[in-house]
Amino acid sequence: MKKRHSYDYGVIGNCAFTAHVGMDTNISWMCWPRFDSSFIFGGMLDNEKGGEFSILPNSSKWNTDQYYIDNTNVLCTEIQSDSGTYRVTDFTPRFHQMDRYFKPLMLIRKIERVSGAPHILVKCQPKGDYGNRTPEPSIGSNHIRFLGLESHVRLTTNISLSHILNEEAFVLNETKYLVLTWGPPLEASLMDTCETFLTKTVQYWRNWIKTANISNFHQKHAIRSALALKIHQYEDTGAIVAATTTSLPESPGSTRNWDYRFCWMRDTFYTLNAFNNIGHFEELEQYFHYILNTTLEEAERYQPLYSVTGEKILTEKTLDLKGYKDNVPVRVGNDAYTHIQNDVYGQVLISLLPLYNDKRFVFDERFNSSELIYKTLKMIEKTFDEKDAGLWEFRNLAQHHCYTYLFHWAGSSAAIQIARALKDEKIGELATKLKKKSAAMIEKCYVGNKKGYSQAVGVDRMDASTLQLIMMNYLSPESDKAKDHLKALEKELHAGDGLFYRYKHTDDFGEPETTFLICAFWYVEALACTGRMEDAIKYFENLCSYSNHLGLLSEDVKATDGSMWGNFPQAYSHVGLLNAASRIARKLDKPNFLD
Template identity: 50%
Template sequence: MSEARHIYDIGIVGNCAYVAHVDARARVVWMCLPRFDSSCVFGHLLDRERGGEFSIASDEERVQSARQEYVWNTNVLVTTIETADGAFRVTDCAPRFRQFGRSFKPLMLVRKVEPIAGTPRVRIVCRPRGDYGRVLPNTYIQSNHLRYDLDGEIVRLNTNVPLSYIAGERSFVLSEKKYLILTWGAPLERALEDTAEEYVRRTVQYWQKWVERCAIGRFYQQEVIRSALVLKLHQFEDTGAIIASATTSLPEHPESGRNWDYRYCWLRDAHFTLTALNRIGQFEEMKRFAQFIENIAASATQSRYPPVVRIDGDFELPEAIVPMKGYDGSNTVRIGNAAATQVQNDSYGQIIYALLMLYVDERFPSEPRSASKRLIATLLGIIESCLDQPDASLWEFRELTRRHCYTSLCHWVGAKSAQKIARALDDREMRRAATRLTARSERLIEACYDASVGAYMQEPGSKYVDASALQLIILNYLDTRSERAARHLVALEERLMAGGGLLHRYTHADDFGAPASAFLVCSFWYVEALAAMGRIEDALRELDILLRYSNGLGLFSEDVDPKTGGQWGNFPQTYSHVGLINAVLRITSKIDYPEFY
């Protein structure tokens, strides 16, 4: 690998049913259908030979420049490529708009290709694959489209480009607008050109109206808008689940072995995500996600819940390795996630905290509150049973378990939330149980405090700290005006700062050795903690540094290499964008922000 900064030169489009990754050469390099967690139909990102791709390209030696941008305040992506022969533009759109009183979000990708200078020559390649590259299609040229049969599944490419050019992957002169509409399953039964133009226009209008309804002030407005749009794209509207990322197996660092499938919903992320959605005023998205979390918790038949679930709520996520070459030849591509079988006891308090909004936010109807009373009591019972049990916690150690301070903090947060829920329900028994658990979890947290260091350690008696301890400040366990909070934050800075405004999540070795990259959300937590402590100038300085780690479209990865500033890990990562939203809005809650424009 080069020491040059590694960037994912990629944008995404989607419609809350699927997400497609399009690189700066107008190649669809990653796209899973019919769901986020389905096999990739185009997997060039993980295997350039077997993965398949959908590209609109000129000969590499004739390309002079390429750039991408989003249509203003939308998830409609425009790629402009200049060649020695001329220039052309590709507009990619995953249709989404209101129709017949419902969200219209077909499994369809619209691609508009238009010349903008000279006489550019292009070559269109469409190579869908099934079962992670193991199934090659039978291809048929129909009257006005190409049909690809993938072991029982049908992909159709409708276009006004001569079908022989596409089937033969031959170059041709782009002298007028061309349209390509890729569909999964259902055929296109409308006029091609008019449909493409209408769907692009209505999708642009939809996203711009959606942004208008966001409660986003002018402070770092552009960055928060893009983060909100990214977050929205990763919600599977059918159930309300929000995935961590739409990719799998993009390594956290070259040759690290840390490459995971993130196309699922982590329950612990609920309160971070719901907080972000609530702060930007997106009630419908918040409501859908809260109801998904409630349904998961209510449907569990055992005394423990998995920390991560499929987007349809299924608890089974068996992890396997598929025969693809991997990103940049990393050789390991995982599907599924073994974290689903881990003991991660922090999730239960997070679930209660997430469900708190159902009780204290008056926008939610009051009827379901009494119905979920038993659920809250069950979750409190689970917390009581595992209160002092070692677990893998949020870092998902595969061979290590500890009595994590962060897990105890989540017990405390869940218990404090249950106290508020009990008051709303006028349930004295629940309130007594929650009060008892609050006190017990406080004792466990305090057992992690090391007076000689002035900080809360990863577990009682440990010599290590980790970035999750920032949440002691963010979640108001520590009084932000206290000397203890100030010393705690300084100790974390001294031990975890990686340079360039980045924080390591921890610095000690885990199952894969010492981590080389910085988990980006931890750095946004740091900004939020600085703001909570009133260190506004420091928070603003650190935030400005972190914004440099996006790609040219404002998209953030999971991890950053502190040495090069390179992007690594799955991309884009909703957790990073949620961290940005919460950090910016925490700062605005502390300042009269117009003076900072």
Template identity: 40%
Template structure:
């Protein structure tokens, strides 16, 4: 078996996700939800049990190819053997509109068919329980196997002879076969008929969804793939948007910067909402705001992150039963960032909410009652804009007054003013404008360094970090302001290495950063375009696109030397950056006509 890597595809449907490698092997899937027990956990290498995967293994395999069906979340893998044989695997999770709601069961469908020759395969379905510690008890019937897991029962229904699957026996694939993995429910119809209908309806759903995206003229494939990936990272039961589907993929080899990202960071989710809003996919915003309003306390106080089921406590533990990605532990479950103070979340939520009041296409636009629910967030932002916090990079060993945090707190008050003007609430508009003005003046005074000639990462500080590139994007300062241009220049000088960026270079709790933070490179590209350096921005953007994996997906980090992907996957932040930069850089549709 080859060493794990992030050349992975993702399939899902808003209820769960699964990661599939180049050979058509499911190596990661938490069931029945994103934050559940990793039933398929081979990506992080169980250290006591064999398995943790769901493979269609081709004997004497010599190669493979893989792509998504155009404008869908349906993955096609073709495997070749040394005898001239070939087979095709189609993987997808069912999703379509049914009776005024979406049918999206916790179910992975796999269709396998021969393309040429007489391929000989083994079906290996080997779920594990309790984070790779245990092999679950199994029972079987005439056409299904059931695995009894601690919190649910998993059923595989198939038209492959059951003993072939149960005993992992090799057989010649001479006709299409179907495998439906999901909850313990009986399939009351022909499996082949159900799979064909599910395939067609799921394909049609995704192509219809993509059809209504407002995509740029250039880089359409990249933007569409990123948009679909972001959509797959929303847990639609609650509206939460996870940062990534994995836990504990190191940010750099052996760095122990291994974190659990299967939760909803309000900041990351707000970026996702803004990116999809730019493409016209507004339903995600409406669902996310429902999630937020279920979380916000009476005084508007918020944590930086929550569980997908509104859990506030996400205690962090190390998991001894998994070796980790390439053996690089620790594997962590939970994330202690929930106890941190990250005050930029107030600005993030208000920014994500603003379109609700201005977009006339929405079924339930924002009104005075919605505005009243946002105002406590503004009060928190004003009260905390100059109070030290952990910052968006979640420093565990220090707190300071971070410039980005303060600017986002300003953004909360600024947007509340704009919303109040829209709603003709003159008194509230004046109130929030006055607060925003006070904050704006303070930030300019404290975060600009005359000696250094650029903005700094903290009030009265001396360091740079890439979040300063967002000051123009959020409207805090004009892109052509000499102070912003100077800051972009300084970041290019100090944080850019080759064609990628560090988020910062100063040592933190775990030493000096070693890899580029992909979203920061996209921020730099966007800032270059904003200040007029378009050719340079386009060149960097094209180079970064080449660093995506073979399916167009991105993790959190990239190695500077060889471009290898590191960090959790697929990373919503990174795909947000791709969409935003493409929208900024693309030629207009008028230029094509």
């Protein structure tokens, strides 16, 4: 097998921002003050214009090891060189304080000697405006101010400021701390504050995991996926981004380099399902609020995606940066916000259903949503005959997609249940009519000689999104039709070992070269649904092996060599793992005669 490409980064975050930490200790990607802001460190996309924040030995030869403190998003990187060994502990504070979550725009780095007398060099070179702005350092009493950025950025430390500014190596003979802040600086005792914040942050994450409903089935992978998914939520609004990176290519040279730092409506059902499966109600409720706030004022149609604060205009532009491993273009913004993607209406309706059938929501806490439900159904009705870009956001291909009509069907089914709760006949009648019409359109996608459902009406090519016909019970999982459909998809899209292509036909950028991990986990779920448990477990275990050294998953995997590609880590992939693990665990918990 060819050498596998992997993303050798750990990711830390506190639901306000995230940072990618390389195995070389460098903060290779970090955006402030929001997920979709300019990077302040962006060496991942340009090692010159991206700046640097590293803690390296003053030696050309060294070894590294990286790991998370168990059940946390606190990361440790150990460096061993000729002069000695030291550990860098990186975290972003998050814990309960005064009945709220304390989640400042603050990065803390603790450097401690493990053995010997490590000779180390600290560099801190932040950037602004995607590398076009280099701030001016200004020395304070025990801190460095970086002037010329959008806000006050300050590095507070007990390391010699001269050593940092002059990039001079020094002997690490005591524990050192680096605290980088955006806005309000750290004014309290450095060591006491850092140690207190570290203890409280570790305790927070471990308590969060203790309250998660994670089964014993591959629990270690599920725990890491839950922790990764959690820090993709922008808690201020409840939005969950697809990834916190931009322009990591789906495959080298493909130009499929997209900005994923936004919230896609298409992910709503799966993400809510993942949080529900692990029993975390708070994140689920926050995401409800984001969806409601984003869609409530929309009169004509819902966009496929919005910013973390619900902004609509996400203009796509290309930056003058080298790109990840010289892969260009580097894009910020995403023109997919202009696309017609009509499955979003069903996604919104399904997301609202728990407000009515989940007893954890007290009725008094529900808002009067009749108008929103009816409006969303009318949007389905209005756009019903309209061709759209589909789940995969084809830029030059509009079709009547099977997946779109599946979500019309599922959304209408949810609206029927909501109508019963509201005792609203008008909603119930419209939803029933649309459900019937949607089923008729889905059946138009059936290809008799393949015994399966195609990507869209009038074509015979297969699409992994139609796995959802089984998982959402449009096709009874026990039926021959479901099993035949799964075999038809396997024949064309299964790349082996559980890896699955989205589709294999040529699109706007050629034929896809990599498999899509969320599709692979859907495949595992479909296998479990149809009773092929041995295959489901085997392939699930194999998919877990495509993570990086920390258990983090990318968007895509190249089937020929197992390489990781696409944005990283991908919330969608971790959602897929959590949902597949939950599906298998539920099946395994049943007595054999019920399988």
